[in-house]
Amino acid sequence: MAHRPTPAPRICPNCDGFASAAITTGGRDAHGHLRTITADCRSCHGTGTVRRPARAQDGARA
């Protein structure tokens, strides 16, 4: 029986925790590097986790 002092962060259901992706825009710069843009998950804003609801709902059962 492990007791967690803090609840584990909930993984974002929209991106399954994979919150950021680098997308190539095509072409390379003068150094030969791929140009990329970073797209973050809209729901979690790139954090990969969902903020827990208000603390009052955790232990309350009705």
Ligand SMILES: [Zn+2]
């Ligand atoms: Zn997300």
